[in-house]
Amino acid sequence: MSLDAATVRRIARLARIRVNDDEVSVLQGELNAILGYVEQLSEVDVSGVEPLSGGAQMVLRQREDQLSDGGIPEQILANAPDREMNFFAVPKVVE
């Protein structure tokens, strides 16, 4: 499987990273090199093998339903690049 320039652009769009034409061709080469390298996995027989998704082999611990956080709007907003009162602010979205 080899990526064409249009796919690189589509992926960049999905990942919300602006790329110019030069970057597209560089990325295309690099990504294809990586995909070519990982291609060797196709030779492994995985029939009957369960996927391993996590790093830990445990079951999920559940916490009690208690109010233990929040009430810190100043800290939540302290790093905001833009804010309007106690809201985060972004360029206007037209629905």
Add this chain to the structure above:
Amino acid sequence: MAYMLEGRTGAWEVVVGLEIHAQIISESKLFSGASATYGGAPNAHVSFVDAGFPGMLPVINKECVAQAVRTGLGLKAEINLFSRFDRKNYFYADLPNGYQISQFAHPIVGTGQVEIELQDGTLKQIGITRLHLEQDAGKSMHDQHASKSVIDLNRAGVALMEIVSEPDIRSPEEAGAYLRKIRQIVRYLATCDGNMEEGSMRADVNVSVRKPGEPFRTRCEIKNVNSVRFVMHAVEAEALRQIDVWESGGEVVQETRLYDPSRGETRSMRSKEDAHDYRYFPEPDLLPLILEQDWVDQLKASLPELPDEKRERFCRDYNIPFYDAGVLVAEQATADFYETVAKGRDGKLAANWITGDFFAAMNRTGKSIDNPPASAAAMGELLDLIADKTINGRIAKDVFEAMVETGKMPAAIVEEKGLRQVTDTGAIDEAVAKVLAANQDKVAEYKAGKEKLFGFFVGQVMKAMAGKGNPAIVNEAVKKQLG
């Protein structure tokens, strides 16, 4: 009669499936300890986890898991002892992590079923495909500032259940009945408050149309419809639009649409169409959710009685019609009220009073079952007064109005106003004799064969006794004296 829409090319069948997002009732959020309460000052119910800060990790709330299981049990659905969380990746300003933690491949609840009832009394089964746990996003507001949208993350991370139906629904009425039924069940279970105005329950409506007998055609999804009425309207509007597209030789494209209640139409949400590639993958910050069968069994044992069962029991135990029982169990609080009144009394009479005068008074006074116009104890006492013949049915209505007006107990009102029913035959005979004497001409007419005047004499006697005469004894006395 099946619901069909008539197009230029003939009849069309409507096919609908609903995805209902129901906010779980809990103290804290699904993956953080911040408050799950609706409202609050902007960003006050937000932890660093909810705001997606670097290095923050989700820890699941046990009560939210229990609520999802309870709901699954209420939907008579399969509970999956193994489930898992996945990330649904997309960018939006009110989605702090850039992904929503949801359950894609392995939901906590599998297939189930609910029964809906239509206007004509028909019952229909609607299949449940699945129920899964997921977190809510925050709220973007576009009208607070001239050039900016502003974001409040108070709702970000609140637990939601997404309840997905099979495409078994065939009309706007069925869609409405299904949504109401789900709302009724979650309210009974106290797993969601069902408040559609505050957004704690909303529906994505999948609509397609087809000619009878055809396989399914392409569907469109109408996002975030927030009332039963709008769901019903949206189904019809969207079905009509699709019929028009097909009949004009066009092709319905699968897309996300928005229902605009002011125009009564749906329109394409192009902004959301951009790259619907959610790149689901197992959430690596969480582990598989494994439930113990014992725990599920305990939850099952502690479930409240659900509306369908309660309705059947009411019919059986209180000998009331299926329809009336349906009205009484619509809300748990009404059912409880009814049962308090009916227990140990005439269930039918109790049902008539509650669905009749009591509901009328509730509407008229703008009160609710939680703050009723007359208490259940008062209603019970009123029925007792009727049963032991202290008052008759006619007087009971006056007593009830006085109860609503003054908040006093019925026995006190009866005593105070001297409304006790007269059963003294001497007093009644005397009153009858007076009425007959004063209406000699009518007596003559009666005797000449105009028998319907009998009611007139009874009425006059009751009037003379200020309504307090025992109706049976009055009848008897009038009959006897007329010979």
Add this chain to the structure above:
Amino acid sequence: MSIFDLTIAAAAKKLAAKDLSAVELTTAYNKAVAALNPRLNAYITATPDLALEQAKAADARIAAGTATALTGIPIAMKDLFCTAGVRTTAASRILEPFIPPYESTVSAKLRDAGAVVLGKANLDEFAMGSSNITSAYGPVENPWKRNGSDAKLVPGGSSGGSAAAVAARIALAATGTDTGGSIRQPAAFTGLAGIKPTYGRCSRYGIVAFASSLDQAGPMARNVEDCAILLNAMAGFDDKDSTSAPREVPNFTAALSRGVKGLKIGIPAEYRLEGTNPDILALWDKGIAWLREQGAEIIDISLPHTKYGLPVYYIVAPAEASSNLARYDGVRFGLRVEGEDLIDMYERTRAAGFGSEVKRRIMIGTYVLSHGYYDAYYLKAQKVRNLILKDFTDAFTKVDAILTPTAPSAAFGLGEKMDDPVTMYLNDVFTVPASLAGVPAMSVPAGLSADGLPLGLQVIGKHFDEETVFAVSAAIENAAGFSALPEVRAK
């Protein structure tokens, strides 16, 4: 003997005996940082004033008799650990203005133990790299030099700043994080000991995430004992991390003197890779001989899926990273580049905020998860990951620990191995399998290459059996008697 020659254990003794104060020790290190950091670039943010305050508090604690083994010990904190009130960048432009209002669990534990933090150590951007050249704050120079050469070498990565700081003695020890070798490989490149504990041993809470199913914090230090002392404080269950293991933390320092007598040590055939530096293969043989001499039983084993570790890693880690890094969108924290609309703002912010290696990995990760490719790449990789785990669990039915080289080469020059991303990725070939399996693994400095650069051996243990890893590592350390020092260092 210089103050900089002290290990943690030795310094703690002097502090306890009041031969040395924490303020004196910290002041010396602060000065060393000021002198050498401009050259080495091991710290992104030095915090001398804060360090001095902490040192004063440490002295008070020592005086009060409530000191721990780490009270007053000056360390470097990898700039991936969020530190309350102190800028945390993850070596990325996108977090340049970010001041966390919270503290990571591991750094909090170290602070609670009384450790003094000299500053935030440089790293590869978002810990993505094996040479520390991807940092937005510039590369880190390895304090070691090849014999007779002045060429700048890389310290390895991603914990390159931590490694260079400890090796050059501008920190007594450091924290690192390891996703595919980011503690072990730089430790090997700079003549240090460093352990990646079992996945779940140290909390990930407050550590800027790279690949959630692989990231683990761990210590880097002058010797094995110092690592044990640090890990004693860093490890432990944390209810804020769902993947944190609810287990007691054993006393790792107590395990150091266990010896290897009677232990079965596995030697995996698949690690004898073509292209590996012959010095390294020779050192590996020496390591085998040392352990045998000390009474261990050497057993040849097979980890048949070893060669698939890297391709699995380069699917799984970028996939998770592509999602973990979606939160850097210019809305709530970090860099924002304004745009015409919301999407434009995202795209400009992320284009300007991320460096090229990070972009590459986000792109790969986005692609392998995208519609139509998930099964072929991500799902397949997860299945092979399971086979790799099975390789280890099978091997550990026969052996107590596994000995391998840490890296296929010694430290390389700045600018080398840059031909294409894959050449750089090959550095992680020996470290990645243990990361994928989640088992603990430690790099121990064991010798020098022909051109005078440090080389490391890797000891891999069973899940949650760091004690055996420490015991074997200590045995190798004793036998190797590694005492070489880098040219550039505080004296």
